[in-house]
Amino acid sequence: MNEPQYQERVKKRTLQEAQPELSLPESDVPLQNDKAVIEDTGSGIKTLLIALFTTVLAIIGFSLIDAYLYVTDLMASHPLLASLLAALLLAVALAIFALIRNEWKGLRAIGKYSNDLFSIEELKTKGDVATTRRALKHRGKLQTGSAFARGCYHAFEHSLREHHTNDEVLKIYQDMVLSPIERQAKSVLKRESATAGGISLISPNSFIQTLGILWISLRTLRRISLVFGIRPSISGNWRLLRIALENLAAGSLTDLLTDEIAAQLGGTLGDKLLANSVDAVAVASLNQRLGKALIRELSKH
Amino acid sequence: MSRFVNKFYKAFDTLVDTGAQSLENLFSRDVHHVIITGLSRSGKSMFFTTLMSLLSQRSQQTFDNLPLLRSLPKELIQSVELRPIEGEALFPLDRNLQKLQSRQWPESTEQIYGFELVLTTKPLNAISKLLRKSNQIIFRFHDYPGEWLTDLPMLHKEFVAWSDSAWSQQLNPPQKHYASDWHAFVESYDFDRLPNEELVGDYMQQYRNYLIAAKSKGITLLQPGSMLIPSPKFNWEKNGFAPLPSRIASDPEHPWTLLFQKNFEHFKKIWLAPLQESYFSKADKQIVMLDLHQGLSHSRAHLNQLKETLSNLASSFVYGADKWYKPKILFRHEISKVAFVATKIDLIPNSQHENFLHLLQDITSGIRAHLREKEVEFQHFLISAMQTTDPGSCENCLRFTNPDGDYEEWEFESIPDRLKALDPEQNYPAINTMVPKDVLARMNHAQGIDRLIEYLIK
Numbered sequence: 065m066n067e068p069q070y071q072e073r074v075k076k077r078t079l080q081e082a083q084p085e086l087s088l089p090e091s092d093v094p095l096q097n098d099k100a101v102i103e104d105t106g107s108g109i110k111t112l113l114i115a116l117f118t119t120v121l122a123i124i125g126f127s128l129i130d131a132y133l134y135v136t137d138l139m140a141s142h143p144l145l146a147s148l149l150a151a152l153l154l155a156v157a158l159a160i161f162a163l164i165r166n167e168w169k170g171l172r173a174i175g176k177y178s179n180d181l182f183s184i185e186e187l188k189t190k191g192d193v194a195t196t197r198r199a200l201k202h203r204g205k206l207q208t209g210s211a212f213a214r215g216c217y218h219a220f221e222h223s224l225r226e227h228h229t230n231d232e233v234l235k236i237y238q239d240m241v242l243s244p245i246e247r248q249a250k251s252v253l254k255r256e257s258a259t260a261g262g263i264s265l266i267s268p269n270s271f272i273q274t275l276g277i278l279w280i281s282l283r284t285l286r287r288i289s290l291v292f293g294i295r296p297s298i299s300g301n302w303r304l305l306r307i308a309l310e311n312l313a314a315g316s317l318t319d320l321l322t323d324e325i326a327a328q329l330g331g332t333l334g335d336k337l338l339a340n341s342v343d344a345v346a347v348a349s350l351n352q353r354l355g356k357a358l359i360r361e362l363s364k365h
Numbered sequence: 366m367s368r369f370v371n372k373f374y375k376a377f378d379t380l381v382d383t384g385a386q387s388l389e390n391l392f393s394r395d396v397h398h399v400i401i402t403g404l405s406r407s408g409k410s411m412f413f414t415t416l417m418s419l420l421s422q423r424s425q426q427t428f429d430n431l432p433l434l435r436s437l438p439k440e441l442i443q444s445v446e447l448r449p450i451e452g453e454a455l456f457p458l459d460r461n462l463q464k465l466q467s468r469q470w471p472e473s474t475e476q477i478y479g480f481e482l483v484l485t486t487k488p489l490n491a492i493s494k495l496l497r498k499s500n501q502i503i504f505r506f507h508d509y510p511g512e513w514l515t516d517l518p519m520l521h522k523e524f525v526a527w528s529d530s531a532w533s534q535q536l537n538p539p540q541k542h543y544a545s546d547w548h549a550f551v552e553s554y555d556f557d558r559l560p561n562e563e564l565v566g567d568y569m570q571q572y573r574n575y576l577i578a579a580k581s582k583g584i585t586l587l588q589p590g591s592m593l594i595p596s597p598k599f600n601w602e603k604n605g606f607a608p609l610p611s612r613i614a615s616d617p618e619h620p621w622t623l624l625f626q627k628n629f630e631h632f633k634k635i636w637l638a639p640l641q642e643s644y645f646s647k648a649d650k651q652i653v654m655l656d657l658h659q660g661l662s663h664s665r666a667h668l669n670q671l672k673e674t675l676s677n678l679a680s681s682f683v684y685g686a687d688k689w690y691k692p693k694i695l696f697r698h699e700i701s702k703v704a705f706v707a708t709k710i711d712l713i714p715n716s717q718h719e720n721f722l723h724l725l726q727d728i729t730s731g732i733r734a735h736l737r738e739k740e741v742e743f744q745h746f747l748i749s750a751m752q753t754t755d756p757g758s759c760e761n762c763l764r765f766t767n768p769d770g771d772y773e774e775w776e777f778e779s780i781p782d783r784l785k786a787l788d789p790e791q792n793y794p795a796i797n798t799m800v801p802k803d804v805l806a807r808m809n810h811a812q813g814i815d816r817l818i819e820y821l822i823k
């Protein structure tokens with residue numbers, strides 16, 4: 065055989081080390097939510113928020129007075145019963161206040177969403193894999209407060225390979241981080257809204273109902289934020305509070321209306337129950353609205 | 366009378382029932398008949414092995430080993446199974462995995478394997494269940510020795526024409542470098558002796574020796590490749606043939622010509638036509654696997670003849686056009702697709718993948734011209750079934766363990782992005798690796814398999 069001699073376009077050298085072994089990631093990263101959050105970032109409440117909170121307090125105040133008047137009315141005829149009822153009301157109010165305080169503290173403990181992140185759109189048009197991967201890593205760090213998000217990021221990081229293009233990295237990010245978190249948040253919201261409806265169904269008067277809604281709204285915000293591992297920024301908070309207040313107002317209004325209709329119908333226990341269930345549906349959908357606004361806020365990119 | 370009517374209704378009912386049943390089957394199964402074509406050692410078997418392992422490990426892993434398989438997200442897959450096709454050998458997945466675990470590459474394919482890969486998906490909810498009934502995606506794969514594929518173009522030739530073209534190919538580089546013994550043998554051969562079993566056997570053996578030598582030197586244009594990997598259906602000892610010099614072949618009455626012509630026709634009828642019919646005309650999607658490292662490690666002339674081999678194959682595709690590429694119109698419209706795949710991409714540094722992809726596109730340009738006429742959709746892919754290499758100390762460097770167990774680093778000069786850019790005097794030796802110890806992890810670092818499957822099923 066007379067094969068020509070070729071010149072090799074490769075330089076070869078033998079190394080003194082052994083080939084490193086690749087490892088597969090552990091498979092025991094939990095994909096559910098944390099019971100508690102770790103971080104605590106304290107920053108002052110802005111005056112705007114104070115104003116809004118006083119509005120909420122006013123609503124609570126009015127419904128409280130409403131309840132108070134009812135009790136004093138009762139006092140004239142049945143003093144013993146009335147004072148028992150007053151004590152009970154106070155106890156319930158205190159208990160709910162304690163719950164609200166807990167939710168508020170919990171929410172404040174979650175890391176804040178920051179607006180200085182690159183948006184996904186920006187990352188897409190920049191078209192540089194290294195930048196994208198760095199930016200996504202940074203986002204991941206921000207969201208470590210959530211075990212769920214941590215799990216998603218962990219899976220995401222381990223699915224990435226050197227040969228993936230910028231577009232592919234972002235697609236995988238969408239599939240493995242953004243979408244699952246949003247799905248999880250929505251399922252949390254569904255449960256929360258059901259609870260909100262339940263509270264309004266069993267609440268005996270509008271004072272307790274208002275407090276209850278306030279509590280469940282905060283809880284919804286906290287639990288959803290917990291899925292994301294971040295809570296809304298100040299501007300986001302402002303929007304959410306507005307919605308929460310609108311919800312409270314609308315909730316009270318439907319409560320009033322339905323109670324009125326129930327009274328017109330005859331005011332039996334059955335009618336009251338019917339009125340409350342109409343209420344419950346209204347409150348549940350109002351809660352949905354709040355939760356969806358939050359999800360939109362937190363998955364804004 | 367009423368009994369007759371009753372009977373009639375019953376028969377009608379049964380008819381409606383079976384009709385409904387087959388409709389049901391039609392809607393609830395999504396069958397992709399994929400044929401994988403590729404010369405031997407192009408990486409077909411490793412591809413299946415890795416695909417199957419990745420799919421079956423996928424649901425148990427926290428990460429996603431096929432993240433770009435977006436049409437089939439891992440949450441949606443309920444089960445993955447390998448099913449035999451009646452009358453065909455099941456792909457030896459377990460044996461291959463065992464071999465890999467014991468740090469050996471799987472044996473090369475010397476027979477046809479046919480099997481179905483069945484992915485059952487979970488119905489998401491009642492509504493989507495109603496809307497989209499398909500809950501099984503079925504890939505029908507066929508794996509077979511690549512040498513048989515390159516024989517298909519012979520179906521459209523007469524013996525004399527085939528013999529002449531085989532002869533002229535052997536006179537060109539790179540083949541001619543390996544054909545000198547065979548040519549010397551034919552030059553001095555006495556064709557005046559009447560062909561008998563012994564003489565024919567000897568003549569064929571000489572030709573087979575040439576084919577074996579050429580194959581070992583990276584030649585892909587080897588006809589009949591079936592001579593190298595004999596099929597159980599064709600008896601080479603009894604009905605064999607080999608090219609004849611044109612001074613003999615041009616005489617239609619010459620006893621050697623007459624005999625070989627007869628045997629050639631027999632070969633077409635007994636072996637090639639059924640092969641084409643049963644494996645190549647059923648498919649609606651095709652993966653063409655190419656090992657460019659082989660060609661690069663020899664010379665530009667070798668890559669050119671790979672390009673020619675591919676181009677010749679198009680004639681077999683065109684032949685099958687009616688059955689193969691035309692969409693099956695009953696109930697579903699489907700565009701046929703071809704994926705051109707360069708395998709073992711882990712043997713090329715990441716920085717050179719783009720050039721490598723362009724080189725692949727250059728190699729397929731001939732065959733693509735044919736496909737375009739037939740309005741066949743196609744795309745190019747780079748894949749590896751296993752990441753056997755590691756990044757090295759420079760951008761164009763790769764590290765790997767050679768078959769002797771030594772860890773080496775190679776530094777590549779830029780890979781040419783088209784054939785013309787490759788100096789005819791230069792080549793790129795191909796990396797030959799030992800199966801790494803951490804096979805499983807390295808299979809999970811396979812490249813491009815998800816892109817490829819996603820393309821095929823979308």
Ligand SMILES: Nc1nc2c(ncn2[C@@H]2O[C@H](COP(=O)(O)OP(=O)(O)O)[C@@H](O)[C@H]2O)c(=O)[nH]1
Nearest residue numbers: 405406407408409410411470709749750751753
């Ligand atoms: N580095 C590397 N080598 C591969 C890969 N796939 C196949 N090979 C090598 O190529 C050889 C032939 O592969 P195989 O799948 O048996 O080819 P087939 O004849 O087309 O089925 C194997 O024995 C391996 O040495 C891959 O993804 N990476």
Ligand SMILES: [Mg+2]
Nearest residue numbers: 409410473474
């Ligand atoms: Mg094989």
